[in-house]
Amino acid sequence: MDRPLQIIELSKTTLSDVSITRRGFIVASAIAATGMMTGCKINCDEVVKEFPLGVASGEATDTSVQLWSRYSGGKSVRLMIWNKNDVDLRNPLADVPVVLEDGGFAHLQITQLNAGERYVYSFTEVDGSRPTGVYVNGEFRAALAPESLEPVRFAAGSCASNELIPFTLERAGLREDLDAFLFLGDTSYNDGSETVAEYRKRWSKNLKKKGFRRVRARNAVMMTWDDHEITNNWDPENIDPAVLANGTHTYFEHNPLRRLPSNPNQLWRKHSWGRTVDVFVLDSRSERLPSTRTTDQAQYIGPEQMAWLKTELASSSATFKLIMNSVPISKFPGIHALGEPDKWPGYPAQRNEILNFIEGNDIPGVVWLGGDVHFAACGRVSESGPGSESIEITVGPFAQVGNPAAIFLPRDQFDWSTPVNNYAELNFLPATGEVEVVYFGDLGNQLYKKRYQVA
Structure with a gap:
């Protein structure tokens, strides 16, 4: 079920390299680029039936990005790319036929980008040599150059x-x-799905919504999963392998993620944005072993992932090290202890291991980022002991019933909390060593703002 990946080198895919009628396709290029330049409204607020889930980009590096879409029509599809600040409609940087996978999915790796630049792209339907006028557009920013120390906003x-x-x-x-x-998990609630068709139906229900189409068209994404992408509270010890295989396949199918040659199902990886911030994406779900939870060998993440995380944190030259995990590492006191078996605190030996490693080695600039709990909060990971010197930003939910237990978080550990739907803006400011967090609500209203000195 592994998919082929189209790899497109921008310098080798100019319009002169392709066989389609030049004049006809220039018209489609102009239409698509003009639509993108007038804003996302044209493509994102109305569903294009041939591209019902819109477009997405992901895992941007300083030289490459993954582009994604799903096509449900019966014709062919081409991809075009421009530099957003220098759009030459007659000469896109790339103009290539798209190889569609089973189900109409498209995953393309675009290489030879310029660091830090913004690009626009269009998936366009063609009928033979004629563009049909059906297209969907997106944009993304390439990651910063390796030595850059610019501010970064996620x-x-x-x-x-x-x-x-x-x-x-x-x-x-x-x-x-x-x-x-950054999507921290439970991006789609697929509980009860077992077959590929059932998973695809549930993914489509969420991704076709205007909010997802807007965000995924505007921004390169970084992602991990939690439980609901597969089924509620799953772990490797309690799930049917066939269900897990189908859920995993459709997770990668619906998102702009690379499948690593050495381990196609591995989610944990690092994304670097210059020397400003390294993002460590963890897989806190598929390697946990609940049977070890209260032992000295507690495994919340696998030993290879833990060794990788320690090595990369210790060797990182980035000002900030953002650890992105689906479930918070913070120890929430009181009533929250009821949910600990599903969280880092429910695996105390391994939780202490990573927190003691970070604090014991005085690794600067570490910020934890978590989701899952249906409330937002920011503050210290622990009131005392391992984690008492570390900061975690808990985010979400995007759209869920809020968890009223947020109001009981103690203010000697947490600076703020709320159960209302939200997303968070994270500003990494290398000149001062501060990370600024700003929470926003359903109406785009600012809920809270605070800066933390972490580096």
Whole structure:
């Protein structure tokens, strides 16, 4: 079920390299580029039936990006790319036929980007040598050059019910000032699905919503999963392998993610934005072993992932190290202890191991980022002991019933909390060593703002 990946080198895919009628396709190029330049409204607010889930980009590096779409028509598809600040409609940087996978999915790796630049792209339907006028557009920013120390602005959140409208994403998707968008899990609630067809139906229900189409068209994404992408509270010890295989396949199928040659199902990886911030994306779900939870060998993440995380944190030259995990590492006191078996605190030996490693080695600039709990909060990971010197930003839900237990978080550990739907903006400011977090609500209203000195 592994998919082929189209790899497109921009310098080798100019319009002169292709066989389609030049004049006809220039018309489509002009239409698509003009639509993109007038804003996301044309393509994102109305569903294009041939491209019902819009477009997405992901895992941007300083030289490459993954582009994605799903096509449901019966013709052919081409991809075009321009530099956003220098659009030459007659000479796109790339103009290539798209190889569609089973189900109409398209995954393309675009290489030879210029670091830090913004690009626009269009998936366009063609009938033989004639463009049909059906297209969907997106844009993204390439990551910063390796030595860059520019400020970086991300947005992040989690938990979007398939039965609710994600107004938070609708507002976030109107912004043009973000460098990337981080999804921390429960991006689609696929509980009860078993077959590929069932998973595809549930993914489509969420991704076709205006909020998802806006955000994914505007920003390169970084992603991890939690449980609901597969089924509620799953772990490797309690799930049917066939269900897991189908859920995993459709997770990668619906998102602009690379499948690593050495381990196609591996989600944990690092994304670097210059020397400003390294993002460590963890897989806190598929390697946990609940049977070890209370032992000295507790495994919340696998030993290879843990060793990788320690090595990369210790060797990182970035000002900030953002650890992105689906479930918070913070120890929430009181009533929250009931949910600990599903979280880092429910695996105390391994939680202490990573927190003691970070604090014991005085690794600067570490910020934890978590979702899942249906409330937002920011503050210290622990009131005392391991984690008492570390900061975590808990985000979401995008669209869920809020968790009222947020109001009981103690203010000697947490600076702020709320159960309302939200997303968070994270500003990494290398000149001062501060990370600024700003939370926004359903109406785009600012809920809270605070800076933390972490580097």
